[in-house]
Amino acid sequence: MKLQLIDYLVIAIYFLFVITIGYVLKKKIKTGNDFLMSNKSIPLWITSLAFISANLGAQEVLGMAANGAKYGLYTVHFYWLGAALAMIFLGIYMMPFYYGSKARSVPEYLALRFDEKTRGFNAITFAIMTVFSSGVSLYALAMLLNIVLGWDFNVSIFLAAGIVFVYTFLGGLTSAVYNEVLQFFLIVLGIAPLVFIGLDKVGGWEGIVKSVEDSKLHLWKGMSSAATNPMGVDAFSLVFGLGFVLAFGYWCTDFLVVQRAMISRNLNEAQRTPIIASVPKVLMPAIVIMPGIILLALQSQFTGYELPTNANGQTDYNMVLPLLLNKLYPNGILGIGITALIASFMSGMAGNVTAFNTVFTFDIYQSYIKKNASEKHYLYVGKATTVVGILISIATAYIAKSFNSIMDLLQLVFSFINAPLFATFFLGMFWKRTTANGAFWGLVSGTAAAALTHGLTTAEGKGGWIANLHDFYSGTSHAFNIAWISFVVCLISTALISLVTKPKDKESLVGLVYSLTPKQKDTSKVWYKNPLVLGCIVLVTTLILNIIFY
Amino acid sequence: MNKLLDLRFVIGLFFLATGSLLVGHYVIVGKSQGDYPTINLWSGMGFLLFGVFMVLLSLRKEEEG
Numbered sequence: 001m002k003l004q005l006i007d008y009l010v011i012a013i014y015f016l017f018v019i020t021i022g023y024v025l026k027k028k029i030k031t032g033n034d035f036l037m038s039n040k041s042i043p044l045w046i047t048s049l050a051f052i053s054a055n056l057g058a059q060e061v062l063g064m065a066a067n068g069a070k071y072g073l074y075t076v077h078f079y080w081l082g083a084a085l086a087m088i089f090l091g092i093y094m095m096p097f098y099y100g101s102k103a104r105s106v107p108e109y110l111a112l113r114f115d116e117k118t119r120g121f122n123a124i125t126f127a128i129m130t131v132f133s134s135g136v137s138l139y140a141l142a143m144l145l146n147i148v149l150g151w152d153f154n155v156s157i158f159l160a161a162g163i164v165f166v167y168t169f170l171g172g173l174t175s176a177v178y179n180e181v182l183q184f185f186l187i188v189l190g191i192a193p194l195v196f197i198g199l200d201k202v203g204g205w206e207g208i209v210k211s212v213e214d215s216k217l218h219l220w221k222g223m224s225s226a227a228t229n230p231m232g233v234d235a236f237s238l239v240f241g242l243g244f245v246l247a248f249g250y251w252c253t254d255f256l257v258v259q260r261a262m263i264s265r266n267l268n269e270a271q272r273t274p275i276i277a278s279v280p281k282v283l284m285p286a287i288v289i290m291p292g293i294i295l296l297a298l299q300s301q302f303t304g305y306e307l308p309t310n311a312n313g314q315t316d317y318n319m320v321l322p323l324l325l326n327k328l329y330p331n332g333i334l335g336i337g338i339t340a341l342i343a344s345f346m347s348g349m350a351g352n353v354t355a356f357n358t359v360f361t362f363d364i365y366q367s368y369i370k371k372n373a374s375e376k377h378y379l380y381v382g383k384a385t386t387v388v389g390i391l392i393s394i395a396t397a398y399i400a401k402s403f404n405s406i407m408d409l410l411q412l413v414f415s416f417i418n419a420p421l422f423a424t425f426f427l428g429m430f431w432k433r434t435t436a437n438g439a440f441w442g443l444v445s446g447t448a449a450a451a452l453t454h455g456l457t458t459a460e461g462k463g464g465w466i467a468n469l470h471d472f473y474s475g476t477s478h479a480f481n482i483a484w485i486s487f488v489v490c491l492i493s494t495a496l497i498s499l500v501t502k503p504k505d506k507e508s509l510v511g512l513v514y515s516l517t518p519k520q521k522d523t524s525k526v527w528y529k530n531p532l533v534l535g536c537i538v539l540v541t542t543l544i545l546n547i548i549f550y
Numbered sequence: 551m552n553k554l555l556d557l558r559f560v561i562g563l564f565f566l567a568t569g570s571l572l573v574g575h576y577v578i579v580g581k582s583q584g585d586y587p588t589i590n591l592w593s594g595m596g597f598l599l600f601g602v603f604m605v606l607l608s609l610r611k612e613e614e615g
Contacts, residue, residue, distance in 0.1 A: 330582030
């Protein structure tokens with residue numbers, strides 16, 4: 001792929017804009033709260049697009065196109081089953097507790113609902129996960145620029161990290177959020193022409209139906225057994241593992257995304273943020289998964305669309321999008337496409353860095369190191385944490401270079417942490433009897449159960465480091481099953497320990513537990529301001545789409 | 551400077567700049583090679599339209615205010 005001056009100009013303009021956004025917003029940053037929480041002043045349309053964009057990182061854009069080619073239309077489950085319902089649940093049922101409790105972060109809610117040790121456990125695991133995730137995004141970006149454009153790996157790492165550092169250091173969370181929205185439009189408008197011309201080239205959807213094997217063009221067909229669908233997943237682990245545990249664990253408890261709703265101007269907007277974000281989320285497969293399916297049709301109709309192999313001799317599905325950009329885009333729009341990819345990586349990295357500095361400053365530094373300092377002091381700490389977060393990300397990127405399985409490991413760690421955490425939240429918010437000791441030991445046992453399941457089972461040659469009691473059809477199926485097992489273990493452990501330990505008094509749980517919190521009647525008569533009505537519309541639409549593509 | 555704090559204005563400017571580049575490239579260099587020689591022109595015009603839409607949105611709020 002050879003870029004020309006026009007492509008470099010597009011990339012340069014993008015870099016100029018993201019840095020300018022940080023510089024302009026610098027004037028607004030006066031306190032730690034401005035830097036880390038945007039002073040809860042961000043309008044609804046921005047929080048909604050930032051909510052979805054914080055998740056629109058490298059995995060989403062490259063990974064989902066790859067899965068589109070590998071699993072076909074089944075990949076859409078990650079959106080319609082694995083996101084929409086959980087986002088609506090967050091908006092309607094959980095956001096009133098996050099926002100209403102005045103907590104500034106997810107770990108802080110845990111401190112209010114349970115105790116400091118539960119908060120500390122979550123804050124530390126989350127902080128480690130975010131900087132590692134940020135580093136992996138950086139590594140993936142540098143690898144992409146190295147392989148596709150021939151740029152030096154080290155230069156790519158420091159250039160990307162430097163730009164993310166400048167705009168997050170200058171403008172804090174607001175700058176990251178503003179850039180996420182710009183990146184959202186860039187990714188959508190930069191990849192949409194690729195989908196359009198790709199579809200045109202293969203003869204539209206009809207051409208895809210004729211060229212691509214039927215087993216890859218359904219959502220639910222063959223789901224009765226893991227052996228009869230390309231994903232290697234059965235309906236139970238799909239619905240319970242992905243649709244319930246992983247989806248709700250990620251969208252309802254991961255501070256990286258929840259933070260975007262928590263900086264809304266008021267509760268109603270905080271509730272509507274994930275619900276409005278679910279609309280583009282439901283439509284997003286047309287942009288991120290469709291290229292993978294189009295590639296399958298192109299391979300069937302033309303020559304020259306074969307994917308390269310990786311170091312292990314396996315087909316490198318991650319190259320789906322770069323291959324299509326190279327084949328279908330001329331210089332000019334190619335610069336836009338490459339910039340969209342760069343934007344997705346930087347968006348993922350900046351989201352992680354800003355979530356990391358908020359959790360570190362509020363939930364670790366302010367809680368355990370220096371309480372009751374001035375706002376100015378926490379602003380300096382937040383900025384210093386940004387520097388540290390970027391430096392650790394760079395170090396992690398180099399570690400990732402040395403261990404080619406670190407991405408798989410990171411995904412696994414996410415399922416270890418997020419799945420049991422949702423069980424803790426679920427019980428904590430909806431069962432007033434849940435105790436602090438129950439929550440803490442439930443989390444620990446759920447995480448341990450995930451590790452044990454991984455150690456006793458295998459998939460695609462991974463796992464089974466204790467013994468091999470069962471072999472799953474695919475890595476995806478492995479992750480779904482680990483998730484639901486750790487969720488169930490955490491749920492049962494938390495419930496049992498809670499029954500034999502002393503709960504908090506009811507007065508201190510008002511605003512934190514569903515049954516003890518006075519219900520606020522939504523007085524808004526306008527349908528589009530009512531979270532419940534909006535949620536129902538999105539759900540019905542998603543259901544209809546599932547029926548159409550059954 | 552205050553206008554630059556309005557994200558709609560900033561996004562509008564970005565797409566006006568990149569859209570102008572794509573259209574300008576087509577005007578200067580002409581049709582590109584490949585199956586879709588006018589893709590830069592059409593994408594550029596789409597970007598320009600979107601840019602104008604976002605800038606107008608930011609100006610409309612100012613007038614209302």
